[in-house]
Amino acid sequence: MQPILTDTSLSTLIAQGENNAVEFKSALVNPDSLARELVAFANTHGGVVLLGVEDSGDITGLPNDRNHEEWVMNIARENVIPALDVTVTQVIHENKTVLLIQVPKGRDKPYQTRKFQFLIRVGSTNRVATQAELMRLFQQSGVFHYDLQGVEGTSMRSLDLRKLADYFLKYDIDFEQEDDRERILINTDILDESGRATIGGMLIFGINPQRHLPNASISFAHFAGHELDDELLDKQVIGGTLDIQVDTALAIIKNHIRQPSRIEGSRTVDQIFQYPDKVFRELLVNACVHRDYAIHGSRIRVFMFDDRLEFISPGRLPNTVSVEKIKLGVSYGRNPVIVKFMENMRYIDKLGRGLPMVYRTAVQAGKQVEFMELGEEFRVILAL
16 A cells, blocks of 8 residues: 655644644554544544554554555454445554544444444544434434424314314315314324324424424524624514415515615616525525434524625535535435425425525525534525
8 A cells, every 4th residue: 555645744734733623643542442533533524543652642553464455354344333435544653653534424324333332533532423413314314204203282173273274175184074183193204103293294294393493493693794793783583484484584584685776777686686585485494394303402503794695504515415516406305304304395406406506596696605514503695
């Protein structure tokens, strides 16, 4: 194996110290200890293990007593469950060998050690995932869908029966005349098997969703400037079912956005570029449909500044989805119940065309649009 990382790059990496993406390991590390590092990185955002570097940053190198690349690969396959693919690169520093082990953000989360420990990376250390964190790991892998969970204290009485009747009428079902309405709602994932409204059912058909899901809402703020500490012109919290949230937030954005125009003959002509409504609508729908509702302490936020709009949604992208893939139309279904109903209500399609449309519209107008993950949030920044 030929070295592909330069000595200078290695020194730069070591100079950063151990952090949320870099870990130093001595040549004396045992397989279980190394497996813990691989598991923690794979369950979080990926990272790099430098094998042959002490905690102090001193490079002590690796002995010639084994094929270290093969040894690392075996640990990744046999001491990590499920098996993990890592990339190993050899670097020579002053006649000392260091292995750079690149651990990707795992595709098959959650990973665990042979001792059944689910670990995550926090800063420069690893710790056992809490129950809530473990649940989100399962959700990211597609094994578990949070919007299918029943909401405590709810029942069919928590749902808007008129809205349900209108919805089912589109499919030639006279819901009000059905003998076993509860079974219909269970079969369509609006209720769970115990008769509680599911999170998805509550957010689409609930009478007052925020009574049980207080942060399943949109917070809108308009600032007179470019920063969060500039004068706050308006602030609103938008509740209700997701379709109402989208429609209300869209109306608020249109009411606040600058629309300078002039009169030419009998026509009113915009003096600056105006995004079509479908752009704002898509960003609102995307945030509502794909946010991580398992994160209880945060709302969707829409921030309006003089030069941009920011749409901030709780939750990182699922395992196999990246920011670049989203631009090309790769879609994902963190909340399949919500996706199903919002699609049937004509708020979305499942072809992944929404965010690429936003990207093309902005680029064609000479405007910047940025998709990014920041902490446990997904953010879209749209230049005005």
